[in-house]
Amino acid sequence: MSENQDTQKSFLETVKFDDRGLVPAIVQDHETGKVLMMAWMNLESLKMTLEKKKACYWSRSRNKLWLKGESSGNMQDVHDIMIDCDGDTLLLKVSQKGGACHVGYHSCFYRKTTDGEQMEICDTLMFDPEEVYGKKS
Amino acid sequence: MSENQDTQKSFLETVKFDDRGLVPAIVQDHETGKVLMMAWMNLESLKMTLEKKKACYWSRSRNKLWLKGESSGNMQDVHDIMIDCDGDTLLLKVSQKGGACHVGYHSCFYRKTTDGEQMEICDTLMFDPEEVYGKKS
Numbered sequence: 001m002s003e004n005q006d007t008q009k010s011f012l013e014t015v016k017f018d019d020r021g022l023v024p025a026i027v028q029d030h031e032t033g034k035v036l037m038m039a040w041m042n043l044e045s046l047k048m049t050l051e052k053k054k055a056c057y058w059s060r061s062r063n064k065l066w067l068k069g070e071s072s073g074n075m076q077d078v079h080d081i082m083i084d085c086d087g088d089t090l091l092l093k094v095s096q097k098g099g100a101c102h103v104g105y106h107s108c109f110y111r112k113t114t115d116g117e118q119m120e121i122c123d124t125l126m127f128d129p130e131e132v133y134g135k136k137s
Numbered sequence: 138m139s140e141n142q143d144t145q146k147s148f149l150e151t152v153k154f155d156d157r158g159l160v161p162a163i164v165q166d167h168e169t170g171k172v173l174m175m176a177w178m179n180l181e182s183l184k185m186t187l188e189k190k191k192a193c194y195w196s197r198s199r200n201k202l203w204l205k206g207e208s209s210g211n212m213q214d215v216h217d218i219m220i221d222c223d224g225d226t227l228l229l230k231v232s233q234k235g236g237a238c239h240v241g242y243h244s245c246f247y248r249k250t251t252d253g254e255q256m257e258i259c260d261t262l263m264f265d266p267e268e269v270y271g272k273k274s
Contacts, residue, residue, distance in 0.1 A: 033170025
């Protein structure tokens with residue numbers, strides 16, 4: 001077993017950030033196991049998540065730290081953080097307040113396909129994005 | 138709701154591959170909800186997955202198509218494929234034969250930290266990698 005696959009190194013030393021300094025974080029409801037979203041973290045947002053126990057990401061579109069729920073109020077309380085064998089993907093077990101998805105659904109994975117062509121909605125709408133984020137001008 | 142967030146376009150048209158032509162795929166046990174791994178797909182591996190209903194990825198380390206389980210026998214039968222709001226992450230619901238992780242665990246996420254420093258093993262060893270893949274020379 002290589003050094004990156006065991007538990008000898010510290011957690012932060014084990015995380016492998018990519019060439020942009022980011023690592024993907026899968027977010028899962030800690031009680032139901034439902035996968036809610038995937039987002040990206042840099043070292044700063046990971047440290048903030050560990051410190052505050054609230055999920056904090058790096059927004060690639062806005063190029064800034066993103067405390068999940070800072071606009072919508074839909075914060076994520078972090079219960080556990082897991083890391084994969086290669087150290088290059090994280091899994092957060094959270095309690096999600098409201099919906100995780102900016103479109104208004106509970107999960108960002110609100111569409112599924114079985115035939116590879118058609119898609120259908122497979123999740124519950126939790127809020128109206130225009131009410132939460134304001135109307136787009 | 139933008140075009141990329143609804144169900145009007147076809148599934149394959151909705152998938153947004155990154156600048157390497159890849160999209161991350163989260164893999165979840167379809168019965169227990171346990172997150173097993175994350176891997177990457179290109180268009181070819183996604184089409185093969187849809188066609189065969191067996192998970193097929195793009196191996197970034199070997200730079201080739203990777204039918205999951207082709208070496209270990211630990212195939213993944215694909216029940217559903219979901220796509221997130223931005224179209225840039227997939228979620229596969231699968232039946233996993235044996236362990237998903239090449240280290241021998243059921244899930245690649247076999248280590249967790251709660252304090253951000255120490256890590257502990259939180260999963261079950263399913264097989265001995267040396268027996269399955271052969272000894273490393």
